[in-house]
Amino acid sequence: MAKYMLIMRGTDEGRADYEEMDFSEVIAAMGRYNEQMMDAGVLSAGEGLADAAEGAVVDFSGETPVVSDGPYGETKELFNGFWILDVASQDEALEWAKRAPLSGPGTKLEVRRVHGPEDFPADDEWIVKEKQWRAELGTE
Amino acid sequence: MTKYMLIMRATDEGQEAFESSGLSFDDLLTMMGRYNEELIQAGVLVAAEGLDDASQGVVVDYSTEEPTVTDGPYGETKELFNGYWILDVASIDEAVAWAKKAPMSGPGIKAEIRRIPSIDEFPADNEYVRRERAWRERTGQL
Numbered sequence: 001m002a003k004y005m006l007i008m009r010g011t012d013e014g015r016a017d018y019e020e021m022d023f024s025e026v027i028a029a030m031g032r033y034n035e036q037m038m039d040a041g042v043l044s045a046g047e048g049l050a051d052a053a054e055g056a057v058v059d060f061s062g063e064t065p066v067v068s069d070g071p072y073g074e075t076k077e078l079f080n081g082f083w084i085l086d087v088a089s090q091d092e093a094l095e096w097a098k099r100a101p102l103s104g105p106g107t108k109l110e111v112r113r114v115h116g117p118e119d120f121p122a123d124d125e126w127i128v129k130e131k132q133w134r135a136e137l138g139t140e
Numbered sequence: 141m142t143k144y145m146l147i148m149r150a151t152d153e154g155q156e157a158f159e160s161s162g163l164s165f166d167d168l169l170t171m172m173g174r175y176n177e178e179l180i181q182a183g184v185l186v187a188a189e190g191l192d193d194a195s196q197g198v199v200v201d202y203s204t205e206e207p208t209v210t211d212g213p214y215g216e217t218k219e220l221f222n223g224y225w226i227l228d229v230a231s232i233d234e235a236v237a238w239a240k241k242a243p244m245s246g247p248g249i250k251a252e253i254r255r256i257p258s259i260d261e262f263p264a265d266n267e268y269v270r271r272e273r274a275w276r277e278r279t280g281q282l
Contacts, residue, residue: 005189031269048256056236056253060246060251061248067240098200124166133185139189
């Protein structure tokens with residue numbers, strides 16, 4: 001099994017469409033989708049993010065980090081939330097992605113593999129520590 | 141306490157600068173490990189993951205009737221998403237203070253800080269909100 005992250009991406013245009021939808025309809029559509037993934041035993045984690053306008057950005061380009069108010073860059077590539085699925089293959093992750101209750105211009109999901117222990121040297125001190133942290137945090 | 145997500149962002153320029161910086165993979169593991177250890181000891185770290193190269197990823201586009209699938213990377217790499225930390229802290233200022241300590245540097249390297257709404261902000265009598273709460277309780281997320 002491998003972990004894949006489904007990253008919700010949006011544009012200003014897609015967002016305007018979304019805001020016209022009934023909130024309880026949105027919750028029900030998302031709820032049905034989440035329930036399918038829970039029933040299939042593949043949902044590992046998922047979160048939605050608050051409006052980018054209340055966020056902040058830390059820029060590491062210079063000597064000292066510079067903090068500015070959100071949103072980050074152009075909202076054509078806004079990050080809205082994610083699901084992490086534990087599945088057998090990228091194809092399986094994609095099958096789930098295609099079933100997500102998303103629609104509208106510029107609305108996309110980016111599917112990326114999440115690094116696992118197999119990507120790191122098992123005898124590295126920090127990788128050994130990470131294994132312990134994950135056990136404590138419950139994010140193995 | 142409130143949850144904030146620290147999102148690692150990079151541009152092509154930053155990615156190249158990082159690759160030519162001479163930092164070994166081992167150096168990187170140590171820098172990230174030290175930072176993670178600080179977060180753990182402060183009791184603020186909830187979760188964190190790093191992502192595989194964007195060129196290995198896939199994008200699903202919902203603009204049309206049927207979702208369209210294309211190979212990654214997503215859009216312009218000026219807004220590449222590389223990984224995240226979720227912190228449980230008292231304020232956005234505290235989240236920003238942690239972000240500033242992250243072992244990251246170079247042109248175009250940024251962290252975006254966003255609040256994660258809690259399940260309590262959704263209507264408690266909604267059937268799906270109730271089910272999500274049950275899932276979060278069952279999986280130790282609450």
